Amino acid sequence: MKAAVIIFPGSNCDRDTLVALERISGKAPEKVWHTETDLPEADLVVLPGGFTYGDYLRAGAMAARSPVMAAVKKRAEEGAYVLGICNGFQMLTETGLLPGALMRNAGLKFICKDVHLSVERNDTPFTRKYATGKPIRIPVAHHDGNYFADDDTLKRLEGDGRVAFRYVSKDGEASDDANPNGSRGNIAGIYSDDLRVLGMMPHPERLMEPALGGSDGRPMFEGLMETLS
């Protein structure tokens, strides 16, 4: 698997993402600076988490207008896989690669904790190593993760099976209590219509080994590795 990780001013999960990808693929991913207009050859492009440009405008809005994002968009149209985590998800909605928007958390506070997610389908490279119906546990760490889309968009996402992950209780129930940020439909991550672009607020790269308290993030990278190599 050839992966490229895009680094913007204010990215701060770039190293964690690089470490996770290298651990699974045995190969150091390419690091791409935000001013680049061409991407290296890559099967997977990752937009890592962070506070690009301090989130001083809307989260992800400035980064979405970086020179490199035109190349990412083009690559996505050509069929490459794109994964946006946290701030990366926010960039994907800001560029229009994914619909909807990520608003301030309903509780108005930054929130860092492990959450349980339902895997809505496991027939994509991102989730093929997960079982549906068995919640996974990985952390969130964000201030603006409250997913919003209008009724029509939401209906389309649900109807087309484009909801990737939902916040659920330990027992798999998509309840209000299990929703950390007020996201509509408890949505934690969504796909593009060709299922090749995934944006998600939780951080799979942070729980990759039992020593850190869990390894439910790992199957995502293993699934990608299996598909893309």
Add this chain to the structure above:
Amino acid sequence: MSEAVSHDARELPQADPGVTEPEITDAVIKEHGFTPEEYDRVKRALNRTPTMTELGIYSVMWSEHCSYKSSRVWLKQLPTTGEQVICGPGENAGIVDIGNGLAAVFKMESHNHPSFIEPYQGAATGVGGIMRDVFTMGARPIANLNALRFGAPDNDKTRHLVEGVVAGIGGYGNCFGVPTVGGEVEFDPAYNGNILVNAMCVGLAEADNIFYAAASGIGNPVVYVGSKTGRDGIHGATMASAEFDDDSQEKRPTVQVGDPFTEKLLLEACLELMAEDAIVAIQDMGAAGLTSSSVEMAGKGNVGIELNLDEVPCREEAMTAYEMLLSESQERMLMVLKPGKEDVARRIFEKWQLDIAVIGTITDTGRMVVRHKGVMVADLPLDSLNDDAPLYERPYEFTKPPKPFDTSKAKAPDNCAETLLQMVGSPALSSRRWIYEQYDHTIMGDTLQRPGGDAGVVRVHGTNTALAVTVDVTPRYCYADPKEGGKQAVVETWRNLVATGAKPLAITDCMNFGNPERPEIMGQFAGCILGMKEACEALDYPVVSGNVSLYNETNGKGILPTPGIGGVGLIEDARIYARMDGMKDGDALILVGAEEGYLGQSLYLRDVLGMDIAKDGGAPPPIDLETERRNGEFVRGLIATGRLSAVHDISDGGLYVAMAELCMASKVGAEFSLPDGVPAHAALFGEDQSRYVIALPANLVQQALRAAERAGVEARRLGTVGGDQLITENCDPISVASLSEAHEGWFPAYMDATH
């Protein structure tokens, strides 16, 4: 106050600066925080009347914050050396060797006054400042901690301050991208008018690539990098060196505004340049900004420095020399580069979209010369700023040590289980989840022990070792007996580190006290130092960095003496460390340490019986340092076998609370017995020191107890893990679920209540 230097009138500061300078009146001198004697000292150092700019420079450099003029005579008694120490106090941060060619760089600092005035920005810039201190030395920050003290929960301002301070700490650290893995929070009416916000940062550096402040190389360029300079924070260091009064809110403009995004860029740019063999010396512009950074760099290197303020990147128009020199705008650094390295520095800083400007040169004059618009606005001998700073041996009056508390004076609770529920759900002991979930604590992918344990544990990236980090102090002990309290603060951090299995390496201190001009406050300070010194020496646990915050008073009422201690320890094998949450059904429990059932200064007296412990609480629990060390080394040895299920030290609230904390963390019940010859409530709630609870597989108990006996360590079989209730003699069984509900409930309920 603005300076009106006339740019045509003079070339050099004159003995009489003449009509073009604002007159230096008694009022101006007082506004700068000088006593008449100190002002005479300035004149003697210069052999003339200072210009307004020079007066400003002396004022910040001789402020308590920068000069340690009241505290230095005492601070120098603390032990600062050891074979693990790479760099002790006096630099931006302390440094210890952690093996594998790596070093831990750490320091704790206060941002009390600004946080009271503007909690979000005050706390945020406190975090920003301490991280800059660490990465200035070439270290990447890998863990943050904070120690917060607020007024009584029912004080009008408390909720607002908690809300703002926590959001500010999170806002800065989360954006910058470093995990906040530990801390402590306390409420006490003594902090009603003067909260404490102490932030600690631990960084990781290569032991052979550490950067210091001492400038050298005559003719080398002095380079400014980072944010532009504005008018924010002028005289912050002076504010931090004065008491508060009712008009303190008017000082809001002296609080700086933080920009964590820029700080993140500054970190990456600095580390990139540090890999280039280009930097001679580097110093962050913290308190007193450009003035203190240039004075410290030139002073430490015994050279001179010339600055041309026309080159300083400014954010506002028409800034005067006075303002530029005293601004505390954040996210700025001053560096001395090797000759010819300007271009590589420029390339890196421009890549990170940061300002970079050559603003001066290193000279051999031993003087600081500052020019602005062609006029020399300051020309001072550097040694006068550093060495001639006033040094006070302030009169002190030791606190009279109170008599030991007579346990028979403390009545037993009507229902001990109810009392436990009340305690674990109290402001002092309730869960801090509401706070730490606002801090990113999983970023960087190395957090082994998240907040809520005895100490935070982070793996040293790319190695098989880990660091344990903690902050602690028990101010009520320090007030009752400063020496015993100072000792206990150091010991408690040591014990917390040991409880994870770490070998404690060194501490940083953050000394928060009242007005040092009052002999009883100076006595508290001196007492705490003497106690800390004893503990540090007995445990081979030196002080490598620190900070002093005095004048923590409002309208003449001082805070509790609060010598905050931050400890760092090394876990040699990151796979083998201890946690609180590993107790399993069927595990046996062992209590390590002697049980005297001493209730003096306990939370039981203060919060359950409602006693005025300052008056009637007696002495704090005594500590025998030899026993402490022996017990700790025994526990650490057991942890190293890799066979323990859980470890927890016993501190605030005593044994019953410690057992409840273990059960809540492990989500399992336990049954334990009480010792003979001690009243039950004293055994349950006494805060005897040097104690730990250990959970381990039952078949290992005899072996462990025999090992304790051989080591001369007092230990007994305490009980057994199992079920879903906490059970002890003569107390109602209490479900772990109800304990957790009370424990988790207080903070969110308090913060959600209507303001």
